[in-house]
Amino acid sequence: MAEFLAGCTPTLTHWLILTSALFSIGLYGMLTRRNAVGVLMSLELCLNAAAVNFVLFNRYLAPTAQGGAERLDGAVMTIFVIAVAAAEVVVGMAIFVAMYAERRTVDVTRLDALKD
Amino acid sequence: MAPLSFILTHAWLIPAIPLLSFLLVGLVLRNVSQRLAGAFGTLAVATSAGLSWLLAWDFLHLVPHGQPLPSLVPWSLEWLHFQDNFAIHIGTLLDPISVMLLVVVTTVSTLVHIYSTGYMHGEPGYARYFAFLNLFTFSMLGLVLAPNLVQMYVCWELVGASSFFLIGFYFEKPSAVSASKKAFIVTRFADLGFLLGILVIGFYAFQIYGGMKPELLNGQQPLDFAFLTRPDVLASLAGLDVHFLGVGVLTLSAVLIYTGGAGKSAMFPLHIWLPDAMEGPTPVSALIHAATMVVAGVYLVARCFPIFATSGEALTVVMCIGAFTSLFAAVIGCTQDDIKRVLAFSTLSQLGYMMFALGVASFAHPLGYSASMFHLFTHAFFKALLFLGAGSVIHAVHSNDIWHMGGLRKHMPFTHGLFLIATLAIAGIYPLAGFFSKDEILAAALHSGHTVVFGVGLLVAGMTAFYMFRIYFVTFWGEPKSEHAHHAHESPWIMLAPMAFLGVLSAVAGFIPIPEWVQLPGAPVEHEGIDLAVAIPSTILALCGIGLAWLLYGGSRERVDALVLKLGGFYTAARNKFYFDELYLFVTHSVIFRFVAQPIAWFDRNIVDGAVNLSGWFTRTAGLLLGKLQTGQVQTYASWLVSGAIAVVVVLWGVLKSGGN
Amino acid sequence: MLASAIPTLIFYLLAAISLTLAWSVVTGRRILRAAVSLMGVLGASAGLYLLLDSPFLAGVQVLVYVGGIVVLLVFAVMLTRTTELLEDHPTRLRQIVGSAVATGFFLLSYFMMTSDVFASRTLSALPKNDVAAIGRALLDTGEHGYALPFEVVSLLLLAAMIGGIVIARKPTALAKSEVPHG
Numbered sequence: 001m002a003e004f005l006a007g008c009t010p011t012l013t014h015w016l017i018l019t020s021a022l023f024s025i026g027l028y029g030m031l032t033r034r035n036a037v038g039v040l041m042s043l044e045l046c047l048n049a050a051a052v053n054f055v056l057f058n059r060y061l062a063p064t065a066q067g068g069a070e071r072l073d074g075a076v077m078t079i080f081v082i083a084v085a086a087a088e089v090v091v092g093m094a095i096f097v098a099m100y101a102e103r104r105t106v107d108v109t110r111l112d113a114l115k116d
Numbered sequence: 117m118a119p120l121s122f123i124l125t126h127a128w129l130i131p132a133i134p135l136l137s138f139l140l141v142g143l144v145l146r147n148v149s150q151r152l153a154g155a156f157g158t159l160a161v162a163t164s165a166g167l168s169w170l171l172a173w174d175f176l177h178l179v180p181h182g183q184p185l186p187s188l189v190p191w192s193l194e195w196l197h198f199q200d201n202f203a204i205h206i207g208t209l210l211d212p213i214s215v216m217l218l219v220v221v222t223t224v225s226t227l228v229h230i231y232s233t234g235y236m237h238g239e240p241g242y243a244r245y246f247a248f249l250n251l252f253t254f255s256m257l258g259l260v261l262a263p264n265l266v267q268m269y270v271c272w273e274l275v276g277a278s279s280f281f282l283i284g285f286y287f288e289k290p291s292a293v294s295a296s297k298k299a300f301i302v303t304r305f306a307d308l309g310f311l312l313g314i315l316v317i318g319f320y321a322f323q324i325y326g327g328m329k330p331e332l333l334n335g336q337q338p339l340d341f342a343f344l345t346r347p348d349v350l351a352s353l354a355g356l357d358v359h360f361l362g363v364g365v366l367t368l369s370a371v372l373i374y375t376g377g378a379g380k381s382a383m384f385p386l387h388i389w390l391p392d393a394m395e396g397p398t399p400v401s402a403l404i405h406a407a408t409m410v411v412a413g414v415y416l417v418a419r420c421f422p423i424f425a426t427s428g429e430a431l432t433v434v435m436c437i438g439a440f441t442s443l444f445a446a447v448i449g450c451t452q453d454d455i456k457r458v459l460a461f462s463t464l465s466q467l468g469y470m471m472f473a474l475g476v477a478s479f480a481h482p483l484g485y486s487a488s489m490f491h492l493f494t495h496a497f498f499k500a501l502l503f504l505g506a507g508s509v510i511h512a513v514h515s516n517d518i519w520h521m522g523g524l525r526k527h528m529p530f531t532h533g534l535f536l537i538a539t540l541a542i543a544g545i546y547p548l549a550g551f552f553s554k555d556e557i558l559a560a561a562l563h564s565g566h567t568v569v570f571g572v573g574l575l576v577a578g579m580t581a582f583y584m585f586r587i588y589f590v591t592f593w594g595e596p597k598s599e600h601a602h603h604a605h606e607s608p609w610i611m612l613a614p615m616a617f618l619g620v621l622s623a624v625a626g627f628i629p630i631p632e633w634v635q636l637p638g639a640p641v642e643h644e645g646i647d648l649a650v651a652i653p654s655t656i657l658a659l660c661g662i663g664l665a666w667l668l669y670g671g672s673r674e675r676v677d678a679l680v681l682k683l684g685g686f687y688t689a690a691r692n693k694f695y696f697d698e699l700y701l702f703v704t705h706s707v708i709f710r711f712v713a714q715p716i717a718w719f720d721r722n723i724v725d726g727a728v729n730l731s732g733w734f735t736r737t738a739g740l741l742l743g744k745l746q747t748g749q750v751q752t753y754a755s756w757l758v759s760g761a762i763a764v765v766v767v768l769w770g771v772l773k774s775g776g777n
Numbered sequence: 778m779l780a781s782a783i784p785t786l787i788f789y790l791l792a793a794i795s796l797t798l799a800w801s802v803v804t805g806r807r808i809l810r811a812a813v814s815l816m817g818v819l820g821a822s823a824g825l826y827l828l829l830d831s832p833f834l835a836g837v838q839v840l841v842y843v844g845g846i847v848v849l850l851v852f853a854v855m856l857t858r859t860t861e862l863l864e865d866h867p868t869r870l871r872q873i874v875g876s877a878v879a880t881g882f883f884l885l886s887y888f889m890m891t892s893d894v895f896a897s898r899t900l901s902a903l904p905k906n907d908v909a910a911i912g913r914a915l916l917d918t919g920e921h922g923y924a925l926p927f928e929v930v931s932l933l934l935l936a937a938m939i940g941g942i943v944i945a946r947k948p949t950a951l952a953k954s955e956v957p958h959g
Contacts (some may be wrong), residue, residue: 009915010788016890018792022799022818024883026863027758029803031751031875032867035851039751041815042803048822051813052923059829072907072914074957078834078924082841089846093853094941100857112748751871758878762885767891 012060014065019056036099037054040092044085051081117364119158121174123167125752126189127208130171131257142247147440153243156237158229164253165222168215169315176633177214184640185213189263189342196266203337209263210595212634213418213489217260220496221408225253227614228403231504235399235511235609245285245397252278256408260415261577264339265314268416272310272376277407278305282404283396293772302563303388306379313372314619317344317423320365337774346421347638354426363429364605365757368422369428370423373416378635381413381467384441388696390464394456394516398507401456406463406503407496414470414492421636425478435475439572444694449584449692454516455506458587462542465576466495472569473557481564482639486631487556494549498541501618502584503534507647508611509591518587523596525602530612532592539588540594541622543581551655552626552646558654559647577654581661589669632655788828795821806866808854816847833908 022045029042058074096106103111123129137160145153165528178186192207227250236242255274262268275299284296318339325338336343343349360368375643379384382390393405404410417424417434424431443544445464470488477484508531525532541548544555554577561570596602606612668676680687689695744758796928805811820841826835867875918924 008789009785010873013890014788017797017887020883020886020890023839023880023886025796025799025803027883028875028879030914031755031878032871033578033803034867035808036812036867037850037857038803038807040853041850044815044816044842045799045802048819048842048924052822052825055826055829055831055834059831071921072910073921074906075831075834075911076914079837079903079915080838080930081928081933086841086846087933089849089853090937090941091848091944093856094943095857096853106857108750111750115914752874755874755878758882762878763880765885 012056015056015060019049019053022046022052025081034107036092036096036108037109040089041095043088045079047085049077054078056082060103120178120190121499122661123171123179123209124174124325125376127261128166128191128299129262130167130222132253132258133160133164133167133671134254136160138250140249141243141310146243146247150242151491154229154233154246157228158555160250161222161229161253162226164257168218168222168679171210172215172219172457174656175210181645182541184637185212187342187637190543192263199328201333204266204339206263206267206582207263207339209341213415216489216493216630216634217411217415218257220493221256221260221669222562222679223267224248224407224496224500224618225650227402227617228500228504230635231402231507231611231614232397234455234608235507236397241285247283248278248281248285249400250407252404254281256412258556259412263341264549265318265341265344266336266339269307269310271316272412272416273307275404275412276300276307276380279303279337279404279409280391282400283393285396285400287484288501289395295389295395299389299393304377306386307376309372309379310376313369313374313376314339316365316372317369318356320353320356320369320608324349333659341419344420345637347422350426353423364427366423367429367626370420370427372431373420374424374430374434377416378437379381379413381410381471382397382464383413383468383471384438384444385696387441387445387464388700390695391457391460394454398456398510401460401505402500402503405460410463410467411470411496414467414474414488417471417474417487418485421474421477424474424762429473430437431478433475435472435566435569438468438471438473438475439569440468440529441465442576443579444468446576446583447690448693450579451581451687453518455509455518455587455591456516457501458518458583459502459506462502462584463499465580466491466499466542469554469573469576470495470556472573476561476569477636478564479636479639481560482636483556483631484536484560484564485636486634487553487560489634490556490630492552492620493628493630494541494553496668497618497625498538498549498622501534501538501615503752504518504540504611504615504618505531507532508607508615509604510574511607513598513600515598515600519596520596521591521596521601522594524604525592525593526757527601527745528606530606531615533614534612535588535592539584539620542584543662544654545658546651546655547623547626547627549698554654555646555651558633558650562647562650574657578657578661580722581663582665583657585665586669589665593670617749652719674753676711787824791821791824791828795825809851812851812854814849816843817842819847832909833905877912915949 007079024051026045026047027041029045030039033039033042054076054077060074099111100106137157141153141157145156156396163196175185187209189209194203194207195206196204198204202372229246232245236245239245252275255271255278258273259271260267260272280296280300283299284292286292287296290427320611322338323342325333325343332348334342354364354401356365358365361513363371366406371693379386389575390410394401424434442465445461445468449461449465452461459674467764470491472541473484476489508526508528509521510516512528512531513520537548541550554573558573558577560568561573597602668679692698745752795818798814798821801814802811802818805814805876819838823835823843826832826838866872914921915923915927
């Protein structure tokens with residue numbers, strides 16, 4: 001068992017397949033969800049997958065300085081992503097509340113003002 | 117030669133004033149005040165007339181007495197520049213015939229304008245009428261002054277168009293609409309010949325022109341009349357060894373150009389439009405279909421006379437058709453009951469006179485040329501007067517039929533007197549205008565050796581007197597034959613004044629020495645005065661005609677009816693204008709429509725339109741399908757966005773991989 | 778042997794949990810349940826960060842994402858009163874299109890990742906001091922510093938906060954009279 005698991009030690013490729021699978025699921029939700037909040041949640045899935053990717057690449061690919069400081073750009077980016085996600089959810093939520101007040105619905109399939 | 121005066125160098129003002137007035141009346145004044153529009157249009161044409169008289173005076177004093185008058189182009193402007201030695205100018209050509217016609221057109225036009233202010237009073241479309249009259253005057257003056265074939269052709273079409281507008285002035289009347297269409301289509305058909313003629317002669321003239329030494333060009337252009345009528349150019353054109361159906365270039369182009377002239381001047385067999393054109397208001401008939409536009413064809417042949425004379429055969433065509441039309445129309449004129457139609461056939465007959473006068477002329481016997489122009493000049497006045505008189509009568513009786521009139525002599529003394537003057541003038545009674553010009557024409561025919569034509573001319577002179585006095589007696593003598601004729605009133609002075617002026621002109625125009633002034637360039641002719649060998653028989657024939665008319669129509673109708681019975685079929689045929697309208701209808705309807713137009717129409721409707729509709733349908737369907745993509749659903753858009761992004765990445769990846777390998 | 782096997786086991790466990798929960802996020806008919814699933818996915822991601830030797834990021838993930846953002850989303854659900862409603866399933870066409878696009882994306886990235894570019898990479902050296910290093914990087918104004926983006930993000934957060942309040946508040950009578958409807 002242990003030997004089998006040792007043979008299956010996740011490489012970068014395994015990690016990437018996991019994150020792209022998460023991203024694809026988020027994409028599917030984004031395109032099919034009817035509730036606007038659901039769409040936003042799916043979007044969060046995508047963002048989260050991307051954020052994991054940043055750390056991942058940082059961990060596997062960042063050059064280690066010879067005797068110098070470690071580079072942590074990926075980690076910093078993840079923090080930014082989380083911050084931007086927070087901002088986005090705030091604005092999105094505000095829009096949904098206003099939309100609900102105006103239209104009594106948050107079903108995105110019934111919003112087709114773009115057609116006009 | 118004396119220096120040119122202001123008006124000679126600015127002759128373009130004469131057509132420009134009616135044009136401006138047309139624009140102003142048609143676009144602005146029409147909506148402001150009807151009376152003002154009429155007065156303004158009349159004033160504009162009167163100004164042009166004044167300038168024309170001034171111009172004629174200055175033109176006649178350019179050279180000392182006795183010398184031939186010059187032909188000059190004091191003003192011209194490059195209009196179309198095709199290549200370095202081929203450009204079309206617009207300009208003003210001043211020579212004896214253009215100045216003469218300038219005076220005739222502006223004078224008659226002014227008088228008709230004044231007459232119309234009374235005649236058309238209270239008509240709907242009063243201002244529109246004056247706008248179109250102004251447009252016509254402009255076009256006709258532009259035609260008269262044209263120094264080249266192209267300007268003439270443009271103005272030629274413009275007069276055709278304004279004639280169309282004016283014939284169809286009462287466009288709520290179906291007969292007026294069809295008459296205007298008929299006039300336009302027939303003349304337009306003839307103009308096709310004119311255009312072809314211009315192209316043929318223009319092509320070969322350009323070849324000669326290009327081969328000429330620059331010092332021989334004299335600053336002229338290939339389509340200028342001055343170039344086309346030069347003896348050396350004509351000699352080269354006649355010498356060209358190019359033939360079409362066995363006809364030389366010069367003759368071909370001359371005959372084609374004559375086709376245009378024949379259409380406008382309603383020569384047989386294109387005469388059918390002129391009688392119908394009488395559907396227009398009577399003053400329009402007086403101006404356009406008697407005095408000015410219809411003589412454009414005669415003017416065109418006179419303008420191109422050296423071409424015709426050099427060709428010879430073309431001139432024979434002109435002569436034969438002219439003489440035949442003259443006789444043919446006179447026969448029909450004897451049988452018509454509509455006063456305006458009789459006048460229309462009389463116009464046809466007189467136009468035939470002018471045409472055959474040109475036809476008998478040549479460089480050896482140039483008298484016919486002068487005589488034709490002289491007759492054009494006098495005819496304009498007395499025929500306009502006849503039409504205005506007829507208009508006055510129609511105004512009073514409310515009918516065109518001479519058998520509804522009668523006895524108007526007592527009710528309308530002034531109209532009667534003036535009509536009589538004009539009738540005597542057209543009949544050729546000394547000393548009225550028609551006598552002199554007719555005498556010249558007959559003398560020209562006799563002295564150039566065309567005896568048959570001379571005989572026809574004499575016969576027509578007698579018939580003219582007969583049918584003119586026929587309508588004169590039926591209209592003004594005898595008993596009133598309708599209720600309206602009983603209560604007819606004299607027309608207002610605003611209509612009588614222009615008629616009186618024309619009456620004076622009809623009486624004295626014969627003493628104006630037009631033949632002395634208007635002479636074929638390079639072939640001066642001594643004015644012979646009255647040739648008694650011609651004058652006596654023609655006057656006798658005219659008096660016979662008058663006497664016969666008095667005999668038949670002076671009293672009751674019984675004698676006429678007896679005569680009609682004797683003539684039988686011939687009378688019926690003449691009364692029906694020898695069935696030419698029916699013949700044309702048969703040809704156009706049963707032959708052209710059925711076998712040419714209908715298949716073409718089918719092709720157009722099903723194949724051409726089908727292709728157009730198919731492309732339209734395709735575009736519309738594609739648009740509808742593409743429009744379906746525009747659902748307004750954000751998620752649909754996102755699907756497209758992501759699919760597009762994936763496709764781009766796939767393509768880029770493939771390119772990069774293949775590029776890397 | 779076992780020491781290296783445990784992280785592997787944890788990875789696959791977390792992967793299974795997050796994929797399952799992610800699926801329930803995008804397909805669940807009850808929106809509140811989807812929110813809870815999302816919370817689980819994000820928590821699993823925090824575990825993944827720990828596996829990647831980034832404990833600080835794992836903490837931020839739990840604090841901000843799970844504790845803040847998801848709670849905000851739940852508020853949104855409550856405020857729009859769609860909690861009790863069962864969401865309709867998407868139409869067949871939308872399902873087909875969505876899965877086609879998502880599958881296409883996944884296949885594309887799968888083939889790109891399994892091509893030889895990334896395959897043979899191994900872990901680089903461990904960062905020495907995670908939190909301190911991130912803090913320095915965020916406030917560094919030098920060559921690899923993120924001081925300016927850091928400030929920009931703080932401004933963005935402020936703007937989002939104010940914007941959210943302005944958009945979501947009830948229109949007052951005054952504002953209604955000022956802005957003509959339509």
